[in-house]
Amino acid sequence: MGLLVDGKWQDKWYDTKSTGGRFKRSESQFRNWVTANGEDGPSGEGGFAAESDRYHLYVSYACPWAHRTLIVRALKGLQDHIGVSVVHPHMLENGWELSDDFDGATGDGLYHFEKLYELYLKADENYTGRVTVPVLWDKQQETIVSNESAEIIRMLNTSFDHLGATPGNYYPDALRAEIDAINEAVYHDVNNGVYKSGFATSQDAYDEAVTTLFDRLDVLEQHLSEQRYLVGNTLTEADIRLWTTLVRFDPVYVTHFKCDRKRISDYPNLQGYLKDIYQLPDVAETVNMAHIRHHYFRSHPTVNPHGIISIGPQLDWHTPHDRDRLGERKISC
Numbered sequence: 001m002g003l004l005v006d007g008k009w010q011d012k013w014y015d016t017k018s019t020g021g022r023f024k025r026s027e028s029q030f031r032n033w034v035t036a037n038g039e040d041g042p043s044g045e046g047g048f049a050a051e052s053d054r055y056h057l058y059v060s061y062a063c064p065w066a067h068r069t070l071i072v073r074a075l076k077g078l079q080d081h082i083g084v085s086v087v088h089p090h091m092l093e094n095g096w097e098l099s100d101d102f103d104g105a106t107g108d109g110l111y112h113f114e115k116l117y118e119l120y121l122k123a124d125e126n127y128t129g130r131v132t133v134p135v136l137w138d139k140q141q142e143t144i145v146s147n148e149s150a151e152i153i154r155m156l157n158t159s160f161d162h163l164g165a166t167p168g169n170y171y172p173d174a175l176r177a178e179i180d181a182i183n184e185a186v187y188h189d190v191n192n193g194v195y196k197s198g199f200a201t202s203q204d205a206y207d208e209a210v211t212t213l214f215d216r217l218d219v220l221e222q223h224l225s226e227q228r229y230l231v232g233n234t235l236t237e238a239d240i241r242l243w244t245t246l247v248r249f250d251p252v253y254v255t256h257f258k259c260d261r262k263r264i265s266d267y268p269n270l271q272g273y274l275k276d277i278y279q280l281p282d283v284a285e286t287v288n289m290a291h292i293r294h295h296y297f298r299s300h301p302t303v304n305p306h307g308i309i310s311i312g313p314q315l316d317w318h319t320p321h322d323r324d325r326l327g328e329r330k331i332s333c
């Protein structure tokens with residue numbers, strides 16, 4: 001685990017001393033947008049037109065933020081348009097590595113780099129910041145378009161539609177205000193809440209994060225007892241963003257990050273919702289539990305010094321989810 005400073009790799013764990021034991025996630029820095037015709041997006045530079053086989057995703061199967069991009073790529077049927085490289089699940093003194101000696105890890109077919117930070121340096125030789133996944137890479141300009149998953153999923157959602165993407169709009173205009181509000185709460189309390197709990201280095205910081213997390217899960221459980229998805233019965237990006245945390249919760253966060261007031265399987269509606277989305281076409285294939293469990297238990301020596309991987313719960317997300325009782329799934333166009 002480390003970061004680049006003026007283009008030089010430094011092996012450093014997160015600094016929680018200056019924040020009273022609290023984990024703070026840093027902002028992503030590459031913020032360009034792929035658009036249908038290459039015009040400017042909401043931030044960064046223009047010139048990134050959607051074209052088949054021009055863009056490439058670097059992901060970790062373990063990472064919930066990268067996982068969002070794999071799900072939207074699958075739901076939008078973009079597998080033949082956007083290639084993927086999968087990093088090795090262990091993230092240690094060199095950060096993410098591109099070796100292929102773990103089932104499902106692909107290595108780097110584009111440049112044969114061994115470390116992900118080499119890709120960041122190819123985009124910016126003086127880069128200062130964390131080296132995170134996902135990365136959306138432009139093979140034409142040989143640079144990083146974006147390393148912000150929240151924005152990458154919006155690009156995949158609409159920019160490739162003219163190339164024959166599967167219909168479906170997971171961030172439709174009419175629902176944006178509602179989606180944004182849910183995303184905000186889910187991001188702070190749940191997606192990042194599990195990390196804030198697990199990486200806390202003071203009791204106060206842990207207590208605060210874990211209480212907020214479970215209070216939010218209680219609210220979501222109630223919400224999902226009345227409707228099939230977070231925004232009525234329409235499947236949106238808000239669901240995808242919550243789901244990548246839920247799917248890691250019982251197998252990892254309960255034990256590794258001490259998120260143990262309840263399991264997702266103790267919440268009937270969240271558990272049914274988890275299964276409902278797991279059973280969508282092509283979604284189960286984006287879940288690689290070996291990468292997920294190996295990554296967390298082996299990559300955080302401050303949390304789990306001996307790297308012992310717990311036995312883990314028995315999971316069965318193929319059984320009936322019973323969410324149809326709340327109404328039929330809707331997908332916006």
Ligand SMILES: N[C@@H](CCC(=O)N[C@@H](CS)C(=O)NCC(=O)O)C(=O)O
Pocket residue numbers: 001002027028062063064065066095130131132133134147148149150
């Ligand atoms: N805001 C980023 C966060 C991505 C992120 O933090 N990814 C983690 C993996 S789950 C990572 O690569 N961490 C490496 C590090 O922090 O050095 C996004 O959503 O794309």
